Amino acid sequence: MQTALLVKRLRSAFAGPFELNLTKGACAAITGPSGSGKSLFLRMIADLDPSEGEVWLNGRARASMPAPEWRRQATYVSAESGWWADRVIEHFAASTRGEIAALSARLGVRADLLDAPVAQLSTGEKQRLALVRALLPDPPILLLDEPTGPLDEDSVIRVEALLRERMTAGTSILLVTHNPAQAERLGVQRYRMMAGQMETA
């Protein structure tokens, strides 16, 4: 089994040290109470928060890459989606409209919403579109923080189906979820976070 993401002694002032060995095309699911450090762990891997220790992607050290390039390889999708322009479509720079619409449709988001102002979207629509935005460049590692938190059952099934497809194609996923059933459905490796420490579940 080929290692995609390797985390060694990764720690910050608030959480860790963490060890993780994520296989290519696999999903590691992390559950645990709110505030236990799950999001912090993802943010540390994405290098959005300062941390000490090592992170390797396919044998390349994080420290050897400029931060933006690293984040394009290990892309973090936060639980609260972030937007910076007025209309939805302005947040998708490099992709063609057809690709965006196709992927959105698979997650049950209407194509006409792409031209809508972000303020008009529901939380669930924003969450799915943020996922589409992260999936389009096809990063080898996805760091997903509660990707289905605000979604209805039908949408959850659609998101999970899409994630499974990506895993089959070789994408590795580190998933934070509050839903133990989802952790069981998707996670080959399962962990539990307690007070800034992670253990195998």
Next chain:
Amino acid sequence: MTPILLTPIDIAIAAILIVLDAVLSIWLKLHLHRQLALAAARMVVQLVAVGYVLRFIFSLNNPAATLLLILVMVLVAAREVAARPERRFKGSSNLLIGAISVGFATFVTAILALTTAIRPEPWFDPHYAIPLAGIILGNVLNAASLSLDSFLGSVRRERPGIEARLALGDSYREAIAPLVREAIRRGLLPIINQMSAAGIVTLPGIMTGQILAGLDPLEAVKYQILLMFLLSGGSGLSALAASYLAAWRLTDERQRLRLDRLQ
């Protein structure tokens, strides 16, 4: 035409107006008379003190003394810039950003004006250097503090959007650019308003002062135009410096958004 010099009696007569205000306050129960009296007293004491300081510095006619006084003025202005925003940096970054942006903009514009347009002999003659630096400082302070306030206020509000861009692989510079632009714009608005309204809504202070002092109105106008250009240049420089320094202070070598550096 020589300026008409005021006697203490002239000023005492004008002070009756302050007494009138105080009477009004007591009569209408505005509860302002104490504050009014205190503010008027402070104003008189501060201005007389400044008058003596200026007279002393002018009599020294020493470039080092002039520079020292201007530096003190810059520091006081920097403190105002630092204190204004609701959000602040931990430690002394606010003060440092204020001092650099205000000092840099003031020195560049004042030296430009003194060596090219006004050209007193010598160019650092305190009669010119100090009032000029003072006027520029007042405006530059305004621009820098508005920019800093705008930037620090919006960066926390826009955090999810900025971090979403960073997470998708945008550089910090790209992610923060809209906020920096908006901050610089905010800093430049007052001088744009001032220039648009000059002469129609308001008679600018320097021009009024020079006309009162007996200068031909057109000569006073020329001075005012020069001054407006200096002020807009200074405002631009300080807004730019304050915004970029604040943006730079909020990131690190891995292009993160370091909101933990704010209080």
